[in-house]
Amino acid sequence: MPVSNFVETSLGMQLTSLHVENFKSLVNFDISFSKFSCLIGLNGSGKTTVLQFIDFLSQLSKGDIKGWLKTRQWTSSDLHSKLTSQRLIKFCATFLLEGSDKVQWEATFNPDLGRCTYERVSIDNLTLMLAEDKKLSLHSNSHKSVPPIHNFPIIFDYQGSVISQLGHDLLSNFHSALLRVKDFFLKTHSLELLSPAFLRRRSRNSEGGIGYGGEQMSAVLYGLGRSKRNEILAKLKTVYPYLQDIDVSQLQAGWKKLNVVEEYSSKKYSFESKHVNDGLLRLLAVFAQLKYDDGFVLFDEIENGINPELVEFVIDLLVESPHQVLASTHSPIVLNYLEDEIAIKGLVYIYKGKNGFTSSIPFFSIPSMHEKLSVMGPGDAYQDTSLVDLQQEIISIGAREASQ
Template structure:
């Protein structure tokens, strides 16, 4: 699980940082940067996977599109910490990504705990790298993203593999599109794709108990569904169809005739079978009937995966328990300089108290988000002023002792 994420010089994210629980909901005004935060997590995953050029092409972006217009430097700096269940060590990965070379030219990874202190796992600097305490080795190969994307498993410690695999397994589903989910696909797939374009191939690989579990989940939303089939056709293309029961008559329909809501729910449920992934959903309620939103929210809150969603719909928050809402709902806002920032929504002045009288969604509706943004900006100024005072105090000369 990713506990903390920081990034600077990625679009509107300048000196951005956020602590993450297992389930997180991002709320805020349009244009505050909610989707940009999801994109930054996807960027982090692609850096660790080493496929930056493919990623930029798939999004229709150029190198210049990912850099901030508010920072003087072109490099993108980032840091992430993670800790797995039953693991005594916290792990940190820091890097500086060069946009021109699409590669990290500086990387550092460490692990630590209270008993044993901190240990270096990886250092990349000046076209050389080392694993743990080995000698620095010149880099004799080209790579994109992180050098960890190119090193063999046999070269990596279990801690480095944990960092690499956690970040590789971030699955961004922010562009889920019924049009893309209806496409036939040819290649095998380890995820449904950023827009759901690989759904038929991904479902084709689900067999046995996993398929039955997925069908049971799907029937809690759509009771008529009894099966789905992803059948190979000529040329290796895979065709997806849904089988439904109408008064004992089984009707099979190709996916191009299936409603958008069923497709979105099927895609989200299918991806929750990947137990090691972190899942990102943008406006999770889109295209889904209000009658089944509560079931969907409960499923995501209780999923095995770490999940990050955005929403504009107060109904989503109303289906959260108060203690879950206090921890998981984060308010995203922009400063006057154009920087995206985030704060826990129910810890802000005048907001948390509302949970004593109303539900989380009602508290959201009852809050003026424009005024709340101004409050957050003022809190930022106060925090910065306090930091400046601390810095001056550290630099101030020690008072001389009085002489007799």
């Protein structure tokens, strides 16, 4: 990703690309990202798997793989691909910092052990951290009177990444890029399972955001405080003019209850969350997460539960957010609300080959799609395309590149 294309995010860094080997259908898989990226493709192509893998990286940094598997009702054997005979999962995540610095985190994860057995973090090919064979090496750029390489035995147990057990002070003392990588994934939040039933629940804990299904939304809204809730209210009133208040109160034992206040014929009515429409709840969830924390936010099928006339409102919110955002959609309507420049950079077509492996390609790098964009909107171009013919064109592109 050229430096000139870098757009400042709230974290001051972006995830620009991933290489994944052997995670579910991601076998020798490569993908690039912009500040706002949107995955499109047929059902079962692997869009949700891409979101799940990024959430998996987040859990490696948090060091709670067992808890993550339990939440998803998965086992460790669900992680590696059934399409190969391999069990180890390998990846390389590439980030771009504010300037021209390129940071990479590459690792090998053993599902049977629940942890990475090899890890390397580098900046412009300089190794900052290397963990393998129960040994940890850290490179320092801040200690002038000691050798730049420090070696430590790994004598502690850990899940996921060894980074999860290294404190912020230690990481920042050696190189700020190590801390930036950890913080990036600590502040990655997946909302791929948003459910109206979960969004309506009373909750107590707001740690980690609103949760996969939105089950902690009332606690997050409560924790944001009145000022930020009023900011959300002001935005929502532009599309819900009868909305008067987002009222969150604390009950006994710390439970938080969400009520929405609306006004009709000069009279105000308070409705508990269980009586609030799905679209408003979903919009509240998006706002709550974006106000809760800086970071990288993942949404699956962003148009679900939202009226078509409100889709533009949601897309503008996500594109203009200081967060890095990755969403998926099946709706051409969503795509038509993207400016051409955003669509060219951010739309990624996800598809499966005959071997069952998931692949990706920037949608408007496909010649026929690039040509259509000159006379159509992004969504119209997508809707006007036979996906069968498109896949054949992609295969032809791959064959030509392989022969060169």
